[in-house]
Amino acid sequence: MNYDGLNMGLVKQNNIASVLTHIHCAGEASRKEIAEKIGLTAASLSMITAPMVEEGLLEEIGTDKYPKGAGRKQVLLRLNYDYRYVFSVNIEKKTTYIALTNLSGKAVDYAETETKGPQELLGNVAEIIKHMLDRNSEIRSLVKSISVGVPGIVNRELGTSTKAYGIWEEEVRIKDILQEKTGLKVFVENAVYAFADAEIIFGLGRQYDNLLVLKWGPGVGSAVVIDGRIYEGRNGKAAEVGHLIVDRHGSLCECGRRGCLQTKIKDDVLKDINGEKFDELLDIFADAIVNMITVLAPNRTVLCGSIFHEKDVYTRLVEKTKAIDENYDEKRIVLSALADKERYIGPVASFIVEHL
Numbered sequence: 001m002n003y004d005g006l007n008m009g010l011v012k013q014n015n016i017a018s019v020l021t022h023i024h025c026a027g028e029a030s031r032k033e034i035a036e037k038i039g040l041t042a043a044s045l046s047m048i049t050a051p052m053v054e055e056g057l058l059e060e061i062g063t064d065k066y067p068k069g070a071g072r073k074q075v076l077l078r079l080n081y082d083y084r085y086v087f088s089v090n091i092e093k094k095t096t097y098i099a100l101t102n103l104s105g106k107a108v109d110y111a112e113t114e115t116k117g118p119q120e121l122l123g124n125v126a127e128i129i130k131h132m133l134d135r136n137s138e139i140r141s142l143v144k145s146i147s148v149g150v151p152g153i154v155n156r157e158l159g160t161s162t163k164a165y166g167i168w169e170e171e172v173r174i175k176d177i178l179q180e181k182t183g184l185k186v187f188v189e190n191a192v193y194a195f196a197d198a199e200i201i202f203g204l205g206r207q208y209d210n211l212l213v214l215k216w217g218p219g220v221g222s223a224v225v226i227d228g229r230i231y232e233g234r235n236g237k238a239a240e241v242g243h244l245i246v247d248r249h250g251s252l253c254e255c256g257r258r259g260c261l262q263t264k265i266k267d268d269v270l271k272d273i274n275g276e277k278f279d280e281l282l283d284i285f286a287d288a289i290v291n292m293i294t295v296l297a298p299n300r301t302v303l304c305g306s307i308f309h310e311k312d313v314y315t316r317l318v319e320k321t322k323a324i325d326e327n328y329d330e331k332r333i334v335l336s337a338l339a340d341k342e343r344y345i346g347p348v349a350s351f352i353v354e355h356l
């Protein structure tokens with residue numbers, strides 16, 4: 001059974017996703033417990049899990065030491081995170097990050113390269129990937145895919161970057177280029193959506209179904225999670241905080257409109273972190289956050305991005321949101337717990353969502 005691109009009915013796909021999500025969150029669970037939790041019969045659950053055990057994605061690890069109720073002890077299942085490895089390629093304005101990780105997001109190799117024109121960059125990425133495969137020959141057979149995160153508009157079906165704001169003006173055939181150069185399957189996702197996938201799988205999404213994810217640095221991006229899934233809207237765009245109009249007579253934005261919040265964010269903004277200009281920017285950003293929370297009412301708003309690596313920025317920003325509405329405090333607006341893996345964890349999560 002091949003899990004690199006499941007070709008099944010939607011119901012079966014959702015059931016598989018539910019099984020894997022439950023085991024991932026629980027750490028380990030019996031078939032009986034899983035079936036009861038997600039509303040499947042024991043027979044249906046066995047049909048789903050048997051191929052995954054045989055393939056090695058799930059492992060049987062003994063019996064429950066403390067079974068609930070009468071009856072025999074239940075065999076426990078857990079995910080084999082080393083079942084598959086994936087290359088994560090996260091493209092940002094100045095730097096592109098490449099990591100080789102298992103399905104838990106544990107990196108076994110890592111590299112960075114300067115973000116340049118598409119042909120040169122993707123050529124460099126392909127060379128780095130080849131070197132990583134040579135250095136990690138013991139797991140080479142388990143590496144079949146590359147997952148790419150890139151800012152802006154993407155076409156997942158074609159694997160193209162349609163408009164990478166601030167990076168490339170032209171459409172770039174990322175999937176075709178990398179597949180030709182490496183021989184590996186390639187999946188392309190919007191970088192902020194990819195990080196939202198990471199929050200769903202590895203972060204606060206394990207506790208809350210509804211999230212607002214905000215990324216600041218070098219630009220501004222956002223994603224909305226509703227009922228555990230990313231909401232995109234009819235045209236593939238939703239809740240783009242970077243393109244909220246904050247000054248209708250302001251600078252022209254890359255999107256073609258004037259006065260977007262994005263136009264207020266400069267790459268050198270941290271150089272003036274204690275200055276009056278930066279404080280004014282925090283005021284504008286706080287206004288935008290409060291407006292979005294008021295409309296969307298998420299369980300939590302998660303902040304990520306290089307600007308928040310400066311802890312004082314988070315503290316000052318939340319003070320400003322609390323000044324507008326005291327309910328929007330440190331409990332409602334939180335820093336991502338995935339900050340140490342922020343440079344590569346998004347594409348890993350998108351691979352899991354797409355292929356498992």
